Amino acid sequence: MKRRIILIPCAYIAWELIRRFPQVWHPDRVDLITPAISSASAIQSNRNFFTLVAMLILLLTLYFLPRDDEVGSRSPTKKTETPLTYFGVGLLFFALVIAATNVYINPWHLYPTNWAPSRIENSRSDKIQLFQELNHAPEILVLGTSRSYAISASQIQDLTGMDAFNAAVLNGRLIDYLLFAQYVYRANPESPPKLILAEVNGLSGLDEENTLLNTPYPWISFLPLDQRFEWWTFRVKHLFSASQLADAIYSIRYFDLYSGLDKFWEEWTLDSSGSGTRETTPYFNEILENVISRDPDVSCHFSELSPYYSDLIRLASSHGTRILFFTVPYHPQYYSEVLALDPDYQTCKKLIEDFMAKQIESGAPVTYVNFDQLASIHGVDTNLGFYDHQHITPLNSSLLIDALAPTIQEQLMP
Amino acid sequence: MRITSYGFLFGLLPLFYLVYWYVVKSARARTIVLLFLSFSFYLLAGGGWLLLLVLVSFLTFYASRTRWLNLGIILNLLPLLLFKFAISLGTGTAAEILGFDLILPLGISYFTFKHIGYLIDVKQKRIAPAESLINFLCFSAFFAQLVAGPISSYAETGPELAQEKTLLTRKALFQAATFIVFGLSKKLLLADVLANTLTADIARIQSASILWSWGMLLAYTFQIYFDFTGYTDLVLGIALLFGIQLPENFNNPLGSSSPREFWARWHISLSFWFRYYVYFPLSRSLFRRWGKENAHWAEYLSLLLTMFLIGVWHDFTAGFVIWGLYNGLLLSIQSWGSRYRIGIEPPLLKQTFFLVSILFGFSFLVYPDLHSILAFQSGLVGFQGWGEFSVDPVTLASFLISGALILVGSTEAANFDWPKSRLSGLLLAILAVLCVLHLGNDVFVFAYARF
Numbered sequence: 001m002k003r004r005i006i007l008i009p010c011a012y013i014a015w016e017l018i019r020r021f022p023q024v025w026h027p028d029r030v031d032l033i034t035p036a037i038s039s040a041s042a043i044q045s046n047r048n049f050f051t052l053v054a055m056l057i058l059l060l061t062l063y064f065l066p067r068d069d070e071v072g073s074r075s076p077t078k079k080t081e082t083p084l085t086y087f088g089v090g091l092l093f094f095a096l097v098i099a100a101t102n103v104y105i106n107p108w109h110l111y112p113t114n115w116a117p118s119r120i121e122n123s124r125s126d127k128i129q130l131f132q133e134l135n136h137a138p139e140i141l142v143l144g145t146s147r148s149y150a151i152s153a154s155q156i157q158d159l160t161g162m163d164a165f166n167a168a169v170l171n172g173r174l175i176d177y178l179l180f181a182q183y184v185y186r187a188n189p190e191s192p193p194k195l196i197l198a199e200v201n202g203l204s205g206l207d208e209e210n211t212l213l214n215t216p217y218p219w220i221s222f223l224p225l226d227q228r229f230e231w232w233t234f235r236v237k238h239l240f241s242a243s244q245l246a247d248a249i250y251s252i253r254y255f256d257l258y259s260g261l262d263k264f265w266e267e268w269t270l271d272s273s274g275s276g277t278r279e280t281t282p283y284f285n286e287i288l289e290n291v292i293s294r295d296p297d298v299s300c301h302f303s304e305l306s307p308y309y310s311d312l313i314r315l316a317s318s319h320g321t322r323i324l325f326f327t328v329p330y331h332p333q334y335y336s337e338v339l340a341l342d343p344d345y346q347t348c349k350k351l352i353e354d355f356m357a358k359q360i361e362s363g364a365p366v367t368y369v370n371f372d373q374l375a376s377i378h379g380v381d382t383n384l385g386f387y388d389h390q391h392i393t394p395l396n397s398s399l400l401i402d403a404l405a406p407t408i409q410e411q412l413m414p
Numbered sequence: 415m416r417i418t419s420y421g422f423l424f425g426l427l428p429l430f431y432l433v434y435w436y437v438v439k440s441a442r443a444r445t446i447v448l449l450f451l452s453f454s455f456y457l458l459a460g461g462g463w464l465l466l467l468v469l470v471s472f473l474t475f476y477a478s479r480t481r482w483l484n485l486g487i488i489l490n491l492l493p494l495l496l497f498k499f500a501i502s503l504g505t506g507t508a509a510e511i512l513g514f515d516l517i518l519p520l521g522i523s524y525f526t527f528k529h530i531g532y533l534i535d536v537k538q539k540r541i542a543p544a545e546s547l548i549n550f551l552c553f554s555a556f557f558a559q560l561v562a563g564p565i566s567s568y569a570e571t572g573p574e575l576a577q578e579k580t581l582l583t584r585k586a587l588f589q590a591a592t593f594i595v596f597g598l599s600k601k602l603l604l605a606d607v608l609a610n611t612l613t614a615d616i617a618r619i620q621s622a623s624i625l626w627s628w629g630m631l632l633a634y635t636f637q638i639y640f641d642f643t644g645y646t647d648l649v650l651g652i653a654l655l656f657g658i659q660l661p662e663n664f665n666n667p668l669g670s671s672s673p674r675e676f677w678a679r680w681h682i683s684l685s686f687w688f689r690y691y692v693y694f695p696l697s698r699s700l701f702r703r704w705g706k707e708n709a710h711w712a713e714y715l716s717l718l719l720t721m722f723l724i725g726v727w728h729d730f731t732a733g734f735v736i737w738g739l740y741n742g743l744l745l746s747i748q749s750w751g752s753r754y755r756i757g758i759e760p761p762l763l764k765q766t767f768f769l770v771s772i773l774f775g776f777s778f779l780v781y782p783d784l785h786s787i788l789a790f791q792s793g794l795v796g797f798q799g800w801g802e803f804s805v806d807p808v809t810l811a812s813f814l815i816s817g818a819l820i821l822v823g824s825t826e827a828a829n830f831d832w833p834k835s836r837l838s839g840l841l842l843a844i845l846a847v848l849c850v851l852h853l854g855n856d857v858f859v860f861a862y863a864r865f
Binding site for chain 1: 420421584587588591592599602603607806807808810811812814815817818819821822823824830831832833834835836837838839840841842843844845846847848849850851852853
């Protein structure tokens with residue numbers, strides 16, 4: 001009789017699961033699958049669904065397990081083999097189903113499979129694919145983050161007469177620069193790039209989690225041994241990740257909708273030379289005001305990044321490539337109201353300048369141009385020039401290349 | 415590395431299980447494997463003080479074979495007291511004095527208690543000194559109980575480590591699996607869900623209404639309990655995989671109907687240790703000094719001092735000290751009531767009254783500072799109105815499950831016989847897989863690992 005108390009939470013959880021099911025599986029809930037903003041809550045909602053299922057199973061297991069003091073009164077003892085076999089086979093079966101789903105649907109692009117359209121895209125894999133499709137080895141390579149995404153490789157090509165490729169990646173970190181550069185050198189050992197245009201950003205740290213999550217398979221041989229091991233264990237661990245499974249379920253359920261979605265994060269569209277564009281937002285002023293009103297503190301990570309910059313310079317110079325480091329401009333309002341007042345940013349700027357000066361002094365094939373203030377490229381401060389406070393549109397990117405043009409040409413002179 | 419990490423559960427543990435049972439055959443070789451595993455685990459779990467563990471284990475082993483047993487006890491207590499005291503000064507102050515950040519060596523309380531218990535047992539000739547150093551080191555550092563107990567005596571665990579073992583039967587293997595799956599379920603599905611709620615809501619102390627305060631207090635109590643009993647089931651199951659039976663640490667304490675019963679069911683190995691090595695000698699000594707006519711005063715004082723020490727052992731903070739004394743007071747009141755045959759009837763009222771008083775005791779631990787504790791308690795007694803307490807459905811489900819398990823008395827894996835039907839075997843398998851899915855979430859550190 002007392003045991004039946006367990007049925008009370010059982011009933012509540014069952015009711016809650018029934019109530020939630022349409023939220024997880026309803027075709028009209030398109031808002032749940034649109035990228036970025038609403039997805040986090042949707043995935044959390046799915047994870048909670050798994051937690052409730054697990055709680056229900058826990059209760060049922062407890063309900064059906066004989067208690068020590070009841071053993072004598074229950075059904076005669078059966079052989080241990082049968083329930084043990086069910087446990088072992090069940091464990092293997094369910095574990096395999098989950099792992100197979102995560103690998104086959106591959107919603108986070110962690111595995112080499114590519115069966116279903118994914119909500120989360122990996123711009124590194126996309127850029128590698130575009131790079132592999134190039135007819136010529138690029139002579140100029142752009143390395144950077146999403147802030148350099150809109151830089152037009154065609155414009156650089158027109159300016160210099162050399163093939164260029166924009167290898168900037170979303171949420172890019174310095175380790176991505178190094179990995180992409182190594183990948184390019186290995187892919188074209190006979191014709192390495194003559195010039196690398198590398199965006200300098202002292203405000204984004206190393207972010208190992210990001211590296212583990214986003215580094216695509218073709219790059220892992222360039223990772224240090226310990227990170228390579230972590231890269232593999234990360235993928236093994238995520239065979240059984242509830243969040244990835246939640247994403248996989250969305251991918252299966254909304255297959256058609258996913259296929260129809262624009263392929264790139266925040267609706268970026270890439271051309272064949274790797275340059276990305278996205279639609280300008282009509283809410284530009286609100287976005288800008290919102291960012292500034294939060295008065296975000298920035299942190300300088302340049303000290304931890306400088307060894308990687310040195311590695312990149314060494315790598316380039318060993319292949320006879322020159323590097324032109326540049327800074328992408330911020331929106332002037334954001335710059336004057338946040339960055340100009342932030343001592344960390346000013347320190348960072350000084351650290352970068354000192355580092356670059358030291359490199360140039362030591363004879364490294366390096367040049368540095370700082371364009372963090374929009375005025376230095378005569379840029380446009382409306383939504384025609386910016387997507388938000390720090391991402392420039394093709395228009396400002398084009399003005400940035402114009403401003404860089406003399407230095408680029410100078411670097412390419414024999 | 416944590417005991418709930420993928421690396422341990424799917425890497426180190428299966429590897430050593432295979433080596434332990436299938437590569438080496440003799441009891442001595444198995445003990446060495448277990449010792450190696452324990453040291454590896456200690457280092458990987460962040461145990462930078464492995465040398466300290468080895469050193470005090472050596473000292474204890476050799477002290478037990480000489481007449482320097484008391485010195486052995488002092489040398490064991492010294493590091494524990496020093497670390498606890500230094501950390502109670504605040505990490506900033508300790509770091510200033512020492513020049514580096516001080517953290518409590520992993521499991522220091524637990525191996526110290528084991529050593530002291532062992533030395534007292536040898537001194538009082540209850541057991542003979544350990545014969546093998548390897549065996550003793552293994553007893554000291556046994557990885558399953560190193561982080562947060564249970565504290566076993568050498569008389570219990572020593573012989574188990576030394577004896578020849580035969581391969582685990584299917585039943586034993588299944589029992590181990592049942593313990594591990596239940597342990598993980600309680601930790602991940604109950605304790606961690608409640609910990610999330612506490613982390614998100616605990617700061618709302620300024621608007622502590624009566625409903626909110628009792629809701630938070632219940633969440634805190636359930637969270638601590640299911641975290642620790644989940645950990646215990648997990649380590650009991652892991653030890654079973656190596657053919658070692660560790661003592662139980664809980665037996666549905668929140669279903670108790672008196673303070674004495676509660677302390678016989680809550681953190682059993684610690685309560686037993688303090689009862690056996692602190693309370694009994696203390697009360698005997700006071701009894702001898704004060705005589706038979708004052709025996710009851712000797713008992714009350716011993717209870718208060720023992721519980722005070724339990725509180726201080728947890729932490730040198732005001733909250734823990736008051737919590738210890740409060741529980742000493744509850745035990746003394748019960749003792750006083752028994753003396754004059756005063757009790758509460760009917761049993762349901764007694765149980766409710768007791769539960770409320772023990773829950774109130776936990777209110778001293780919810781916040782680290784006395785000011786917040788008092789504000790919280792003013793909410794508990796209703797000084798800030800009724801208010802409301804709302805939780806999300808998952809938290810509500812964990813509340814309901816916790817309550818149901820306590821009422822039914824199904825809180826510990828040891829309460830159950832091994833699964834005998836296909837259905838329960840299958841359900842256990844599904845539960846195991848769902849627990850593994852939850853391992854990917856941010857798993858909270860076991861609450862008792864910090865003591």
